[in-house]
Amino acid sequence: MSSRRPSERRLSDRRGSGMSSRRPSIDPWRLIPMDKAIHVGGSDDFNVVFIGAGNIMFGSDEGPWNHSFRFEHKLGRRLKVVALIDPAIDRATAVLQKKCDSFVVSAYQDTRVFKTLEDFVRNMAPKDRPRAVIVGSPPMFRGSLQPGRDIEMQILKYFPGVAMFIEKPVATGPRHEIEDGFTIAKTISDSRTICSVGYMLRYLKAVQMMKRIIEENNLTVMATIARYACAYEAIAKPDWWDKSRSAGPIIEQGTHFCDLSRYFGGEVDISTVNAHSLEWDENAGQLSKIKIDESKIAPENRVPRVTAATWKYDSGAVGSFTHIVALQGTNYSCELEVYADGYQLRLVNPYVQPVLYIRKPGDDNEQAVRFPDDDPFFSEVSNLIDIIEDIEEDPEAAQILSTYEDAVRTYELTWAIREATEKSRAAKLQASAEAAKAQKTVDA
Structure with a gap:
């Protein structure tokens, strides 16, 4: 994996494509x-x-x-x-x-x-x-x-x-x-x-409010905790269930939450990524309502049911992400928590009706802020057009929040998570095989 440091290939110009993952933000x-x-x-x-x-x-x-x-x-x-x-x-x-x-x-x-x-x-x-x-x-x-x-x-x-x-x-x-x-x-x-x-998701009002709270209070993020539980019953595309085609649910689907984690935590030390998975052939990984015929997919290409990853950010902060293929019906369950000294920022249900729960110093209770009419898809398009048209010189106005380099860094993180799960699975299988061999020798 690359050892690039976050200081490389960056521009300060808002029209460029090489900005830091922690900047910019929008009111x-x-x-x-x-x-x-x-x-x-x-x-x-x-x-x-x-x-x-x-x-x-x-x-x-x-x-x-x-x-x-x-x-x-x-x-x-x-x-x-x-x-x-x-x-x-x-x-x-x-x-x-x-x-x-x-x-x-x-x-x-x-x-x-x-x-x-x-x-x-x-x-x-x-x-x-x-x-x-x-x-x-x-x-x-x-x-x-x-x-x-x-x-x-x-x-x-x-x-x-x-x-x-x-x-x-x-x-x-x-x-x-x-x-x-x-x-x-x-x-x-x-x-x-x-x-x-x-x-x-970077263009959500709730996400930008989180950024504003961090910036205005001069906070340093200590930890990010992300969870993405998908409703697998509604996923009827065979390609999604085949890692050789989709690259797996972390790379293809969980990428949004890996990206949001980086947006708040900063650059990830790729060498620190560790992960474990629950696989299709383990007892707890049996699913009852898969809409496609998984037997047509090679066993080594079937998607994990759970992926749990941790890592260190360059800042010293810690990140974690759990992706779960477990829910039925149609609604997903997704959350992102960001912690800093005295603060807990908890983003819930960002895809449909985002709610931001804020806990501040001096108050043990959370304040809930709801965003019922937000459309981040429109915001990202609107901002792009405004920059192309060069409508505003105000640096607080239109901003590109996800540059190409930034997106590649997120892609690198998702691949590192997938590789870490496959490495830990291979180690477990090898240990099991060696234990079985040793037992066979004892029995003999």
Whole structure:
């Protein structure tokens, strides 16, 4: 694993892509819901390229994600989606038709569908040059320097200076390609390309209130404790249950809470990561309502039921994360606790109806602050557009809260956790085998 220290590859400019994970932050009251937002002014078209025609870009019944919806609300009639890129032409054409049959037809009536970015570049008129490229394709097709999985480098090559939005995690490739991610991050930073990665939980009002409390009281974080319990009964995608395809639940799903942990704790000393797992073949790991046929997945690629990890931050603080595949129904159960001298900040249910419980010095009781109308997906899109438009010079205004380098560091942490669980499992199996061999010798 890399031994990079957090002082490397950082910029102070808010437009850059190499900021520290502990900065920047936003006044939480500047984050407003879509229905309170005013469309960006101007009459000129704002050209956008969408890469990926799946759920993250156009929405589904499985969650609140839908980037196209947020761009439509932020840019209004200025939005012009000049290209929709997806190898599945039929799917892309179908979602495009739905848009053209709706009140946002002006944004999509001239959209063309292409299988690849290169196809679009070969057929692009000068007037179609984008101001932003939004990447929502599956993570196994990005975050790498390998041809066919190097979409970020392609964008930098064909559209230098054009802003990018990249979904998380930045990749789900093999561990040795993490170095590719750092190379991409440095290329983005050196070119001063505006780039935001979709760790939307950083844009929650509750999260920014937590940051504000820490900063205003000059606190030093002592510990972060994160828990993510998913409702596995609702997960019907075979790929999710196959580590060879999804890279496992820590990398693909728990990444948000590993990222939030870093956002508050700072950089992680990767060498200190330890983890244990409850596996599918252990007695406590038997699940009764899996919707897919797990027998079709190779045993070594089946996902762990529980992953429990601990680590040290460079500051000396301690972090922990537990991911659990145990709940049924549809609702997840997720919490993040942050501790500092005299303070406990506890974020509950961040995906649906966030509640922040605050305990301060001199009061043993928690104060509950609720955020019923928050939309971090819109906030991250809104801030990105404001920075592209260079609307405000106020440093307290629009901020990119998750840069590409930052996202690669989170990816590195999630891979370290997965590797630590596999190492501890291998050690246990070896010890069991040696004990069985010794017993067999005694019996003989």
